[in-house]
Amino acid sequence: xxxxxxxxxxxxxxxxxxxxxxxxxxxxxxxxxxxxxxxxxxxxxxxxxxxxxxxxxxxxxxxxxxxxxxxxxxxxxxxxxxxxxxxxxxxxxxxxxxxxxxxxxxxxxxxxxxxxxxxxxxxxxxxxxxxxxxxxxxxxxxxxxxxxxxxxxxxxxxxxxxxxxxxxxxxxxxxxxxxxxxxxxxxxxxxxxxxxxxxxxxxxxxxxxxxxxxxxxxxxxxxxxxxxxxxxxxxxxxxxxxxxxxxxxxxxxxxxxxxxxxxxxxxxxxxxxxxxxxxxxxxxxxxxxxxxxxxxxxxxxxx
Numbered sequence: 001x002x003x004x005x006x007x008x009x010x011x012x013x014x015x016x017x018x019x020x021x022x023x024x025x026x027x028x029x030x031x032x033x034x035x036x037x038x039x040x041x042x043x044x045x046x047x048x049x050x051x052x053x054x055x056x057x058x059x060x061x062x063x064x065x066x067x068x069x070x071x072x073x074x075x076x077x078x079x080x081x082x083x084x085x086x087x088x089x090x091x092x093x094x095x096x097x098x099x100x101x102x103x104x105x106x107x108x109x110x111x112x113x114x115x116x117x118x119x120x121x122x123x124x125x126x127x128x129x130x131x132x133x134x135x136x137x138x139x140x141x142x143x144x145x146x147x148x149x150x151x152x153x154x155x156x157x158x159x160x161x162x163x164x165x166x167x168x169x170x171x172x173x174x175x176x177x178x179x180x181x182x183x184x185x186x187x188x189x190x191x192x193x194x195x196x197x198x199x200x201x202x203x204x205x206x207x208x209x210x211x212x213x214x215x216x217x218x219x220x221x222x223x224x225x226x227x228x229x230x231x232x233x234x235x236x237x238x239x240x241x242x243x244x245x246x247x248x249x250x251x252x253x254x255x256x257x258x259x260x261x262x263x264x265x266x267x268x269x270x271x272x273x274x275x276x277x278x279x280x281x282x283x284x285x286x287x288x289x290x291x292x293x294x295x296x297x298x299x300x301x302x303x
Contacts, residue, residue: 034282041275046268059276068249069277072257075161075236079168079253080229080288086169087225088218091176096206098177099184099192108181111174123238126167130154130239157250160240167235172228176221183217184210219296226288230281231255254281 041059043052063069094111098104114122131138132153141151154163187209195205211218233255240247247256254277261274 037275037278037282040272041279043272045271047271052272055272059272060280062273063276063280068252068260069257071250072252072254072277073280075252076230076232076254076284078161079165079232080226083165083168083172083229084222084225086165087172087176088222090169090173091180092206094173094177095180095184095210096202098181099210104181108174108178112178113174114171115175117171119234120238122167122171123235126163126235127155127239130163132156155239157240157248160236160247160251164232164236164239167239168229168232172225176225179217179221180214183214187213215296215298219293222292222296223289226292227285230285230288233259254284 040052042055042057044055044058045052098107101107117125127138129139130141132141132151132155134151137145137151138154140154145151153159191209191213192205195209200208232253236251236253237247237256237259240251252260258274258277258281261270261277263269
């Protein structure tokens with residue numbers, strides 16, 4: 001027993017020097033700022049030079065009554081759910097095709113390319129693609145008119161949310177294809193060989209082999225998508241509001257709402273409202289992630 005206790009003591013002495021710095025950084029740069037954000041969300045504060053004044057739940061009431069926040073909240077949910085469904089459907093389709101495709105790794109690398117482009121640069125490129133300007137149309141409208149259609153204002157406030165959603169699906173699918181294909185590569189080939197001998201269709205192989213054996217990876221990918229979708233800012237900002245202070249309210253996301261209240265669209269910042277919106281984002285992502293993890297929970301499969 002004494003030898004075991006000594007061994008455990010040595011492990012603890014080795015463990016603590018690595019744990020303490022990491023925990024100190026975690027508390028300093030994540031826990032404390034989060035707590036400060038929650039406290040400031042109950043105050044009225046215009047930033048430097050002003051003193052925070054207790055405001056109760058006034059900032060949260062302002063959010064509920066704000067049309068800009070309502071648009072921001074709905075648009076963010078559209079990106080999370082519609083964008084997520086589209087991205088994963090596309091990722092699964094490519095996963096089924098690329099698994100048996102010669103040169104699949106090259107195609108996978110090409111599909112991943114949009115993820116290494118900065119969102120601002122990607123937004124500028126897509127702005128040219130979807131531009132509406134008579135006699136000088138963007139690529140999308142040029143093709144549309146050449147096919148006999150009518151040029152559309154893709155980047156109008158009423159349409160830009162869906163354009164951004166489609167752009168996110170296109171830009172993000174390569175990242176999740178890479179993740180899913182990494183999981184598929186670990187599935188023993190003999191399972192697919194046995195299914196081929198049994199005459200299974202590609203859909204049957206996907207639902208009975210690929211999907212069950214990559215379920216945990218899919219759950220992690222879903223969490224990553226949810227967190228990233230809630231933080232969408234640059235792509236919307238560039239596409240919906242080129243040359244302006246910020247996009248029209250109808251195109252806002254929660255991130256843009258925080259930006260607007262922080263820097264003050266009317267010249268006076270409202271840090272209290274910005275913090276309240278940030279707290280709403282924290283609550284929303286926590287609820288969605290917990291719900292997703294519960295939905296995706298299942299017993300581990302052995303193979």
